[in-house]
């Protein structure tokens with residue numbers, strides 16, 4: 467062992483160095499978040515649960531029932547029954563079910579959706595999904611389009 | 622004079638140091654380990670078989686869940702294998718974006734490793750600091766693709782989207798910040814006498830043994846073998862960048878620690894070069910509507926954060942693979958655990974498992 471190392475060991479240099487770094491970090495801004503009270507700002511592309519949306523102009527349901535999202539979903543969690551659009555031309559989904567319990571939030575279902583200028587199915591910013599029974603996760607079209615099936619457990 | 626026998630002890634399947642669900646059967650003679658048998662399979666999900674029932678486009682989310690700490694590399698490897706199989710060209714910008722994200726992922730994976738390895742050995746503080754920096758990378762991932770851990774960020778032919786506004790500046794800021802933070806970790810660990818006692822000369826493996834066991838990644842380079850897939854068989858855009866492959870000399874836990882620290886710096890260097898030279902143009906090439914490769918077999922390797930990640934696909938000309946096989950570095954590195962731990966103390970087993978940097982999701986598949 468060299469003299470230098472011995473001196474460093476004796477005067478606990480590495481210990482002081484470590485303590486100095488810890489002290490420096492003490493004065494850096496806090497990064498932890500008190501979760502339910504504070505919420506993180508989500509990125510615009512954040513992938514929460516998939517939902518359906520309406521045309522922002524005409525408020526008509528955008529989905530044309532092409533079944534592409536059903537086919538690409540790797541977890542088979544979408545099931546659609548297609549019917550004629552009432553009063554109009556084209557088709558729409560009579561029943562559109564997403565099983566949130568199986569969804570892995572991969573976002574693949576949004577890729578092939580053909581509606582323009584926005585896709586009918588989209589990844590929303592909702593992420594708090596706890597519920598009391600598994601049945602609640604099987605979400606119907608009405609809830610996907612309009613309602614907010616996520617429960618809020620506020621005091 | 623005394624009657625002695627070897628005592629068998631189970632470490633795991635649930636043990637904080639096993640990084641997943643790993644059971645190690647230890648044969649102890651006093652404090653010395655004379656036998657060591659890793660038992661795996663607790664996280665087996667049958668990913669390879671599952672993939673045979675899915676279209677090629679559906680498989681990337683499965684790959685994410687192999688090595689969930691390095692999911693961008695898994696994505697990249699699988700998607701490049703499919704592109705190779707179908708002869709799909711990826712535009713230069715797409716390649717650069719992929720390199721940037723894969724390197725960010727390497728840094729985040731090494732940060733997780735450093736934090737947990739420190740935690741295993743008893744250095745608690747580093748864990749908080751590394752996870753703080755990792756959070757910045759996860760925020761970048763979230764801004765780019767929407768998810769933080771199981772990212773599914775690449776698509777066949779390129780990426781789904783370009784960088785969002787402000788992303789490049791954010792990444793630059795992070796990459797500029799990182800070296801000073803790495804210096805802090807090193808200030809806490811590199812000369813710390815407890816750290817040195819716990820890592821120097823622990824889990825030594827010679828270059829020859831490491832090659833014979835088939836180790837890859839930092840455990841191989843720690844023994845001084847210069848093999849990095851990014852240099853040996855450049856994929857994506859790695860041949861355009863300048864970076865060094867750090868090598869160790871002793872093949873012990875401390876050398877592997879130094880290598881991973883240096884790799885983080887080199888990754889930051891690659892990202893900086895890629896951001897500077899980011900070409901314009903398309904980020905996604907022409908992709909057929911239906912991915913239907915010809916009847917062929919392909920094996921593609923990339924350098925993941927843990928080592929050589931292999932993807933074998935056998936196609937029978939349909940839209941689904943006939944056979945999938947993932948060669949995971951965690952599995953191969955883990956099998957060297959008995960060789961590394963022979964004659965070590967019980968307490969060192971924790972350090973040795975940590976230094977191999979295994980992810981059990983990857984080992985069990």
Ligand code: SF4
Pocket residue numbers: 516538539540541542543544564568569570571572573574575576
């Ligand atoms: S996000 Fe993925 S798993 Fe969920 S519905 Fe869409 S395709 Fe299916």
Ligand code: SF4
Pocket residue numbers: 528529530531532533534535536546578579580581585586587
């Ligand atoms: S891909 Fe779009 S339009 Fe087609 S069924 Fe799904 S949500 Fe409807």
